[in-house]
Amino acid sequence: MPCDKSALFDFLSVLNEDLNRKIILVAVGGTAMTLLDLKPSTIDIDFTIPGCDRIEFEQALKINPPGYKIDRWTDGYIFCQNLPKDYLEKASK
Numbered sequence: 546m547p548c549d550k551s552a553l554f555d556f557l558s559v560l561n562e563d564l565n566r567k568i569i570l571v572a573v574g575g576t577a578m579t580l581l582d583l584k585p586s587t588i589d590i591d592f593t594i595p596g597c598d599r600i601e602f603e604q605a606l607k608i609n610p611p612g613y614k615i616d617r618w619t620d621g622y623i624f625c626q627n628l629p630k631d632y633l634e635k636a637s638k
Contacts, residue, residue: 547586548613550579556590556611563605568598571636573623574616581637589614593623595633 548556553576571594572580575587590611594602596619606615621628629635 546613547588548579548590549586550582552613553580553587553590556609556613559609560602560605560611563608564601566601568601569595569633570598570602571621571632573618589616591616591623593618593621593628593632596620 553572557570570592572591573593574591575584575589576591578584579587590613592602592615594617599617599619602617618624621630621632
């Protein structure tokens with residue numbers, strides 16, 4: 546089942562309620578394109594997460610399974626590539 550921009554924001558809003566602190570999630574792949582209105586939906590949700598935020602994200606995800614496949618990588622690694630070291634500064638908020 547495709548996940549559109551509204552469903553992505555709904556998922557993030559629910560997830561946010563079970564976080565103990567603010568974390569950084571960087572949407573990548575089709576997820577980023579959907580959030581930027583470059584495509585209407587994505588089949589799965591893709592994030593790269595700073596290592597210091599990974600455990601917090603995983604714990605909130607266990608409480609709130611989204612019903613979508615969630616692919617996650619750590620510290621700028623996505624798919625089989627590493628993002629540039631300054632990827633967080635270059636990312637759109």
